[in-house]
Amino acid sequence: MAALAALAVTGVLAVVLPTSSASAESCAAAWSSTAVYTGGMTASDNGHNWYAQWWTQNERPGTAAVWTDKGACGGTTPPSGTCDHPNWAAGTWYPAGSIVRFTDGGYYIAVHENPGYDPVISHWYWDPYTCGGTTPPTDPPTSGFVVSEAQFQQMFPNRNPFYTYSGLTAALSAYPGFAKTGGDTVRRQEAAAFLANVNHETGGLVHIVEQNTANYPHYCDASQPYGCPAGQAAYYGRGPIQLSWNFNYKAAGDALGINLLGNPYLVQNDAAVAWKTALWYWNTQNGPGTMTAHNAMVNGHGFGQTIRSINGGLECDGRNPAQVQSRINAYQSFTQILGTTPGNNLSC
Secondary structure, three states: OOOOOEEEEEEEEEOOOOOOOOOOEEEOOOOOOOOOOOOEOOOOOOOOEEEOOOOOOOOOOOOOOOOEEEEEEEEOOOOOOOOOOEOOOOOOEEEEEEEOOOOOEEEEEOOOOOOOOOOOOOOOOEEEEEEEOOOOOOOOOOOOOOHHHHHHHHHOOOOOOOOOOOOOHHHHHHOOOOOOOOOHHHHHHHHHHHHHHHHHOOOOOOOOEEOHHHHHHHHHHOOOOOOOOOOOOOOOOOOOEEEEEEHHHHHHHHHOOOOOOOOHHHHHHHHHHHHHHHHHHHHOOOOOOOOOOHHHHHHOOOOOHHHHHHHHHOOOOOOOOHHHHHHHHHHHHHHHHHHOOOOOOOOO
């Protein structure tokens, strides 16, 4: 037993007990979504202290590699026993700090007020919460993609079964820089921008092929030395970004190592091939713009420049403003689902 230290204070015997060396570290200043953190700075969040390894871009501690968990702080311990928090209910307004029990059996705390968003999908609004010794389950691995399968389903609730999530993740290896360049915010913004344009081009991932069949014979540029070996009417729009024209099928096929000029039907029959053609255009083609859509997002030019790269000749500079707004609306919705902000320069 440790000895007691006795001090005489104005004739009164004061007994000082030794402090425990096992007490938890005090909490640093609470993490703020509006603060800028550089390497070496610390912040507390969800009962832990966190160390910033480099400059952050609004990444919340525990959601990105930039933060290192330094352990529990504040001397508190997780609650034990039976939890009596209410079951989550869609459509119910939850102020920040609300704790709910979700259908997966886990508990979640609202870090931002919301009108009953799904805690498993809307990570920006909810954090996992330890209650009664339970830990909420996590999403299954998604090959490092910033969009989970649950979030993909939320974005495209009426999608054609052809457009599978597994087809998309299988296609990512063709362009490893896609949605993996820059900080967590940039990666999520690029994924949202890509999927928002895809949403517009396909009517919510409903259409696999171009709906106006009268256009089909127009997509053969016979002046090309390779011509149109699959037939004059074979190079109509297909896939997530509606790849069209024989020269685009030739260029995409050459880049991907697939004979799409000879067999353009692969784009409407193989989900992974379809997604790869969309990623090919996104990452390598300027289109009517001055940069690729990928470069527009990772270099801070904004969502508007992705519209210009895809269909700027028909939609930008005041043409078809309703079409532009349709793309912007989808982008804003998808960034919200992914728990990030849309950034600036949304229109073209």
